[in-house]
Amino acid sequence: MAKTKHRVLSKSQTTITLEPPLNSSCSVPVSILSSIVLNDSIETTLKPEKQQIKILPRKNLLTRSEKVEKKIVANLDHLFLVVTNFPSFNLMNSAKMAIRARNENIPFTVIINKVDHSNVNESFKKKVKALVPFDVCGETKDSKKFKVVQVSLHDDTLMHNLSSKIREIALTSENSEVSICLIGQSGVGKSSLINKLIPSASQKTGKVSTRYKKGRHTTRESRSFEFKICGDNKKKVFIIDTPGIDSFGLESLRCHELAKYFSEWEEINQQNFFCKFKDCRHDCEPGCGVQNFLINLKNDSENFEHLYRRLMLWRKLMFTINKKNVENNRS
Ligand SMILES: Nc1nc2c(ncn2[C@@H]2O[C@H](COP(=O)(O)OP(=O)(O)O)[C@@H](O)[C@H]2O)c(=O)[nH]1
Ligand SMILES: [Mg+2]
Numbered sequence: 001m002a003k004t005k006h007r008v009l010s011k012s013q014t015t016i017t018l019e020p021p022l023n024s025s026c027s028v029p030v031s032i033l034s035s036i037v038l039n040d041s042i043e044t045t046l047k048p049e050k051q052q053i054k055i056l057p058r059k060n061l062l063t064r065s066e067k068v069e070k071k072i073v074a075n076l077d078h079l080f081l082v083v084t085n086f087p088s089f090n091l092m093n094s095a096k097m098a099i100r101a102r103n104e105n106i107p108f109t110v111i112i113n114k115v116d117h118s119n120v121n122e123s124f125k126k127k128v129k130a131l132v133p134f135d136v137c138g139e140t141k142d143s144k145k146f147k148v149v150q151v152s153l154h155d156d157t158l159m160h161n162l163s164s165k166i167r168e169i170a171l172t173s174e175n176s177e178v179s180i181c182l183i184g185q186s187g188v189g190k191s192s193l194i195n196k197l198i199p200s201a202s203q204k205t206g207k208v209s210t211r212y213k214k215g216r217h218t219t220r221e222s223r224s225f226e227f228k229i230c231g232d233n234k235k236k237v238f239i240i241d242t243p244g245i246d247s248f249g250l251e252s253l254r255c256h257e258l259a260k261y262f263s264e265w266e267e268i269n270q271q272n273f274f275c276k277f278k279d280c281r282h283d284c285e286p287g288c289g290v291q292n293f294l295i296n297l298k299n300d301s302e303n304f305e306h307l308y309r310r311l312m313l314w315r316k317l318m319f320t321i322n323k324k325n326v327e328n329n330r331s
């Protein structure tokens with residue numbers, strides 16, 4: 001019995017591309033096709049009279065929810081959360097993507113693209129930092145996982161930095177095959193970046209409407225491309241393009257998912273800044289540990305601002321969850 005492992009390189013509603021391709025006598029049954037997700041590992045077993053196809057267990061799965069949950073991509077080693085301010089930046093939407101990644105234990109890097117554009121200014125870059133967890137104890141192992149990289153399609157040095165980042169992720173990974181997915185609103189430049197990194201990719205790119213500052217959906221199909229890292233041929237790196245996600249939707253978002261993404265509150269509490277209340281809003285409650293910690297940072301403007309923005313984002317997300325709960329209880 002010959003067993004072969006295949007990687008799903010692309011997937012649409014009706015078609016699928018596998019690497020290595022299926023044996024000519026095999027096909028993927030429609031019943032399985034709908035369960036397959038981009039970057040799945042599929043095992044085929046050729047028996048004399050029939051074929052067997054199964055999806056191997058996933059190490060993680062990125063989903064978004066509208067009315068129903070939609071699976072985007074599986075088995076990621078790293079996520080590039082691509083943001084820019086042309087089209088306009090949507091913090092809540094990006095935060096939702098980051099929360100999902102965090103909860104699936106997928107390390108992510110925020111990629112600020114189009115730094116050549118005047119909208120991508122310092123105040124915008126500060127806003128973006130709210131996506132990156134605050135590092136309570138200095139350079140911890142975890143904090144290294146969440147970084148911000150600035151890039152522009154029109155700047156070779158910055159593009160080189162992005163390639164180096166990919167190389168670093170690949171070389172520090174224990175896996176021989178490393179999958180990195182680009183995710184973000186449409187028009188942020190995901191496909192353009194991939195085309196620049198892997199010229200053979202030739203992904204379609206779109207224009208950002210100046211009037212609405214919104215990107216158009218040009219990438220309808222998700223697709224994975226092999227990225228060659230120089231000097232090391234043992235590692236296989238796959239860079240994955242996804243369609244723009246303008247509404248990530250987290251209808252099913254729960255408080256415990258927020259807790260994992262905002263793990264700094266727990267860390268602050270462990271450093272003796274205990275909140276007195278179990279359900280503290282970290283607002284103006286007397287004796288709130290997070291507020292006390294924040295006050296202690298007053299002379300450190302950069303850290304103060306970062307933590308303050310994280311706090312604001314957390315409150316906004318909590319507010320959304322609580323509002324939803326109240327609405328659900330009413331109906
Ligand atoms: N100014 C500028 N424009 C860019 C940059 N990267 C991409 N774009 C433009 O942004 C538009 C949308 O790009 P696209 O790759 O289709 O975005 P996607 O929807 O995220 O895949 C295209 O017109 C690109 O030329 C950049 O670094 N700077
Ligand atoms: Mg695209």
Ligand SMILES: [Zn+2]
Pocket residue numbers: 275276280281282283285288289290291
């Ligand atoms: Zn508190």
